[in-house]
Amino acid sequence: MLNVMHLAQLNIAHLRAPIDSTELAEFVALLEPINAIADEAPGFVWRLKESETDPTATVVHDYGDHLLVNFSVWESLDTLWNYAYRSAHLGVLRRRREWFQRTMEPYMVMWWVPEGYIPSLAEAMARLEYLKAHGPSSEAFTFKDSYGSSEAVSLPAAAEARK
Amino acid sequence: MRIHDLEALALLHDPVRRSLYDAVTAGAGDVGRGEAAEAAGVSRTLAGHHLDKLVEAGLLESGFRQQEKKGPGSGRPAKVYRRARAERSVSLPPRDYAALASVLAGVVDVLGAEEQAEEAARRAGERMAGRHSGQPVERVLGERGYEPYEEGGLLRLRNCPFHALSEEQPLLVCSMNLALCQGLLQGLGDDPARATLDPRPGECCVVLSKTNGD
16 A cells, blocks of 8 residues: 655754844734645644644754754645745745845755654755755755656655654 | 647637637636637537547646535536646757746845846836837736736736746746836836735736826
8 A cells, every 4th residue: 555645844044133022023924824724735644732722832942042943744745835835924934034044054844754754854954964964855845946756755764753 | 849738729629619718827726618619609418528638638627616506406617717827838949048047046046146136027027018108007017927816996907927947946936027017107207106016816916006197
């Protein structure tokens, strides 16, 4: 039987100012509506939330101050792409320079996971490091250089996750 | 130029096939054989024959739609047609602007020159308007391949003329497209604020509000 694979994605952003500053206020105000669009979007599976009750709470982590993480799982590349670029989310992305520092390093990574498996943030950050070190591959890729789920099935990492 | 592109496009020289192709691509969704036949003014059998030829050539795709009526004798799903996703282009002599545009879009990304790119697109839109002076924006957008249609008090655009590039660099290309449409409106003496982004899957990201006069 063919295993159904889902797509995990992590993107990080370096904030220009603290999350509770006035510079970031408009961004924080957009978190609830834009996350609501994600949650309702076709193909959405899961996203990492800091709080079930406060939609403006950003994920707290150990990877440095001013680092915003966005970590989610989707059914396919197309569904994630349609959310990112074919919804009101596009308008928020267009304003990214107002809130986030520009970076030449990769800030987004995707990889395939078995359906039902939720990767840890540590694994996601490791995938991003892998992408930075080795360039796009079936283990860590981008929209520009994407890999199909069939290419991921035989990976040791995927087999490990199914155990 | 690829020879199969030329052969595929040559099929549209036939007026019946051309009107069937237009009937299928004018709508947002799948179009049935009967519907297309009616729009083209030919019999269902003839329509079916030509539609299948267009599928063979890769200009259309076909699928099946379950019949709405339930009960005995209604079980056979209806064959439906939609525009094929693949692009066809023929240029004589051969030209390849898309490859260069893709490289340049990559350069804009590396330089972080999105604002300058949008400004350039706005000016290009204004210049474009010069060739269409006095025309309503709907007609100009139609001529430029945007396939405008009305929905919910808005003018939406069914086709993205920059589709392949917009998949590669969506943020840059959609922002430039918006600026270009705003420049076009400005150049036509219309209100540039009519054009905004309201992206949804499978269509152009730009929508136009109705004019105040409507």
